[in-house]
Amino acid sequence: MLWEALTLGLGYNATLVTIGAAMLGFAAGATGVFLYLARRALVSDAIGHATLPGVVAGFMVMVALGGEGRFLPGLMLGAAVSAGLGLWVISWLTARTRLGEDAAIGAVLSVFYGLGVVLLTVVQVMQAGKQAGLETFLLGATAGMLRAEALMIAGGGALVLALVFVLRRPMTIAAFDPGYAAGQGIGLRAVDLAMMGLALGITVIGLKVVGAVMIVALLIIPPVAARLWSERVDAVVILAGLFGGVAGYLGAALSATAPDLPTGPLIVLAGFAIFVLSLLMAPARGVLAAGLAHWRFQRRVHLRQGLLALAGDQPIYEPLTLRLMRRAGLVRADGVATTRGRAQAARARLDERRWQMLRSLPEFEAAAARHDGLSPLDEVLTPDQIAALDRHLGPEGVA
Amino acid sequence: MGAEFVMLSLPPILIGVCAALACALPGNFLLLRRQALIGDAISHVVLPGIVVAFLLTGRVAAVPMMLGAGAAALMSVLLIEAVRRLGRIEPGAAMGVVFSAMFAGGVLLLEQSSASGVHLDVQHALYGNLESLIWFDGYGWGALLDASALRELPSELLRMAAVLAIVVLFIALFWRVLVISTFDEGFARTLGLPVRALALALVAMAAMAAVAAFDAVGSIIVIAMFICPPGAARMMTDRMGAQVAWSAGFAALSAVLGYVLAGYGPLWLGYGNAVSAAGMIAVVSGGILALAAVFGPCRGGGVVRAG
Numbered sequence: 101m102l103w104e105a106l107t108l109g110l111g112y113n114a115t116l117v118t119i120g121a122a123m124l125g126f127a128a129g130a131t132g133v134f135l136y137l138a139r140r141a142l143v144s145d146a147i148g149h150a151t152l153p154g155v156v157a158g159f160m161v162m163v164a165l166g167g168e169g170r171f172l173p174g175l176m177l178g179a180a181v182s183a184g185l186g187l188w189v190i191s192w193l194t195a196r197t198r199l200g201e202d203a204a205i206g207a208v209l210s211v212f213y214g215l216g217v218v219l220l221t222v223v224q225v226m227q228a229g230k231q232a233g234l235e236t237f238l239l240g241a242t243a244g245m246l247r248a249e250a251l252m253i254a255g256g257g258a259l260v261l262a263l264v265f266v267l268r269r270p271m272t273i274a275a276f277d278p279g280y281a282a283g284q285g286i287g288l289r290a291v292d293l294a295m296m297g298l299a300l301g302i303t304v305i306g307l308k309v310v311g312a313v314m315i316v317a318l319l320i321i322p323p324v325a326a327r328l329w330s331e332r333v334d335a336v337v338i339l340a341g342l343f344g345g346v347a348g349y350l351g352a353a354l355s356a357t358a359p360d361l362p363t364g365p366l367i368v369l370a371g372f373a374i375f376v377l378s379l380l381m382a383p384a385r386g387v388l389a390a391g392l393a394h395w396r397f398q399r400r401v402h403l404r405q406g407l408l409a410l411a412g413d414q415p416i417y418e419p420l421t422l423r424l425m426r427r428a429g430l431v432r433a434d435g436v437a438t439t440r441g442r443a444q445a446a447r448a449r450l451d452e453r454r455w456q457m458l459r460s461l462p463e464f465e466a467a468a469a470r471h472d473g474l475s476p477l478d479e480v481l482t483p484d485q486i487a488a489l490d491r492h493l494g495p496e497g498v499a
Numbered sequence: 500m501g502a503e504f505v506m507l508s509l510p511p512i513l514i515g516v517c518a519a520l521a522c523a524l525p526g527n528f529l530l531l532r533r534q535a536l537i538g539d540a541i542s543h544v545v546l547p548g549i550v551v552a553f554l555l556t557g558r559v560a561a562v563p564m565m566l567g568a569g570a571a572a573l574m575s576v577l578l579i580e581a582v583r584r585l586g587r588i589e590p591g592a593a594m595g596v597v598f599s600a601m602f603a604g605g606v607l608l609l610e611q612s613s614a615s616g617v618h619l620d621v622q623h624a625l626y627g628n629l630e631s632l633i634w635f636d637g638y639g640w641g642a643l644l645d646a647s648a649l650r651e652l653p654s655e656l657l658r659m660a661a662v663l664a665i666v667v668l669f670i671a672l673f674w675r676v677l678v679i680s681t682f683d684e685g686f687a688r689t690l691g692l693p694v695r696a697l698a699l700a701l702v703a704m705a706a707m708a709a710v711a712a713f714d715a716v717g718s719i720i721v722i723a724m725f726i727c728p729p730g731a732a733r734m735m736t737d738r739m740g741a742q743v744a745w746s747a748g749f750a751a752l753s754a755v756l757g758y759v760l761a762g763y764g765p766l767w768l769g770y771g772n773a774v775s776a777a778g779m780i781a782v783v784s785g786g787i788l789a790l791a792a793v794f795g796p797c798r799g800g801g802v803v804r805a806g
Contacts, residue, residue, distance in 0.1 A: 214781025
């Protein structure tokens with residue numbers, strides 16, 4: 101069952117939903133990177149919650165006009181209008197009052213959401229039975245999704261992705277250096293509007309799949325995970341897209357295997373699992389890499405100190421140092437230096453003396469700034485410079 | 500407006516007012532410290548805690564659920580801190596990652612368990628059930644003086660009032676220290692004040708208020724009350740004491756007006772049924788914030804001040 105779901109073997113509809121969710125996840129991940137870089141990731145939480153009154157109002161209008169209330173494009177239009185209004189309120193509150201953006205986000209989020217709930221209770225009374233689908237917009241549901249709806253979600257995701265591709269340069273520049281962007285003739289307001297518009301698009305498209313409350317996760321988690329892997333924007337965007345796509349794919353496929361596995365939470369949790377893996381495994385910023393780097397550094401410091409002690413004929417008591425040196429074949433089990441140990445100790449002492457001399461000479465100031473107490477000097481200086489340095493040390497220093 | 504009001508409307512209104520005040524009072528400080536979204540985060544992360552408590556005890560009981568919610572809130576604080584430190588990720592994004600993932604976990608657990616369908620469903624958690632907090636023994640205004648009837652008041656009222664009392668006591672006792680450390684943390688530190696402990700205690704107060712209110716009235720009110728009344732109050736005055744007073748007034752007004760509008764508003768408009776009180780309270784608080792933002796004497800903002 102699980103394998104069939106992951107290989108798209110669960111029938112036509114489940115396959116469509118899975119592909120749609122993957123496309124949505126990809127587009128959301130790529131879009132979210134720019135929100136994250138601009139430090140405005142939480143705006144998407146307000147956008148998500150602010151869609152609710154629009155969805156319900158759209159339903160009411162369509163029913164009042166005698167149409168089918170659950171017509172998805174109509175609901176999405178309503179969602180887009182109310183979320184757009186919410187975004188406008190956030191920017192107005194931030195620009196025109198003393199409230200910060202965080203407070204504006206929270207105010208819009210809770211008030212719009214409250215309004216949506218009020219409207220929901222109106223609908224529940226007005227159209228008993230017929231509104232059954234609307235609650236699914238809170239937490240998302242893909243069960244019983246129509247073919248056209250799945251296609252629309254996949255298509256919308258592709259469209260947003262194309263727009264992200266077109267707008268990636270100005271959005272990157274505006275996120276990193278707004279002043280420079282303005283100097284380049286990039287309209288900051290236009291870029292901001294475009295970025296928020298894309299996030300809004302993702303939210304509206306994803307509403308049916310992950311719901312208003314959790315859509316924020318699709319826009320935040322993949323970018324944060326991807327950021328751990330790379331320092332380059334292009335790579336982060338692609339990685340975030342991939343992470344989001346994989347999360348969407350896994351979540352939708354898993355949820356198709358059993359009736360009580362809701363799609364939205366599974367997609368979010370798949371994304372979170374990718375994030376946790378990234379946090380552990382990422383090459384430079386990951387926890388394991390950081391631990392490894394720390395351990396290597398510690399080892400080098402201990403070995404260096406041990407060698408300097410050997411060179412000065414001082415006994416070594418520190419157990420970790422002793423163990424490391426014994427393992428490297430620098431001392432014997434009883435703590436007496438081996439030949440190799442004595443040779444390396446002499447070299448370490450020479451290195452130390454050269455560093456000391458170097459720090460006292462003004463012409464080596466630039467090199468002295470790079471002193472970390474560990475690097476062998478011949479990695480930092482050219483042979484000519486070392487020769488010049490040794491002339492200062494005099495004959496007894498080199499020996 | 501007699502026995503029926505006392506039985507059906509008085510307890511929800513009182514609970515609503517207590518919940519609104521308990522959230523709005525610490526909200527003043529959170530707003531000024533730019534931690535306004537903490538209410539949002541807490542009201543999301545407590546869901547898994549409540550569900551786990553329900554699964555462990557097998558019944559809908561307030562105390563284990565509040566313990567579960569508290570544990571979940573504590574865990575989320577630790578997780579956010581860990582994510583922030585380990586990944587060197589900015590606080591807002593770290594919060595977003597943690598609270599959305601924990602909320603998703605809570606929803607999944609809920610759908611997986613047999614809990615969905617009975618009292619403990621997602622809707623309840625999101626909207627609250629303010630209307631259902633009825634005082635069966637409230638036979639009339641006289642019941643307010645009747646000890647045996649008073650004992651049957653909804654237990655949410657007692658809990659919410661106790662939490663409100665603790666919050667008020669905390670703010671009253673630490674008023675000066677809180678204000679100093681909120682406005683100038685560096686100065687507070689040079690005075691030797693325990694800045695970090697104070698910040699932690701404030702968040703703990705907020706979490707306690709949020710958890711208790713979440714249990715009684717759902718998450719919408721929690722998020723709205725942490726932000727809207729303090730935000731509106733901030734547009735009314737430049738003085739901290741006055742701001743807290745304004746915010747308390749706005750919070751109480753939102754709760755009463757919201758409940759009345761939700762319960763009786765539709766009747767006035769000719770509908771036969773009430774709408775969600777929790778939602779309406781949030782909407783009213785938003786309306787107050789909007790009015791304050793447009794007409795408030797101290798709405799500030801770069802543009803207005805510069806002129």
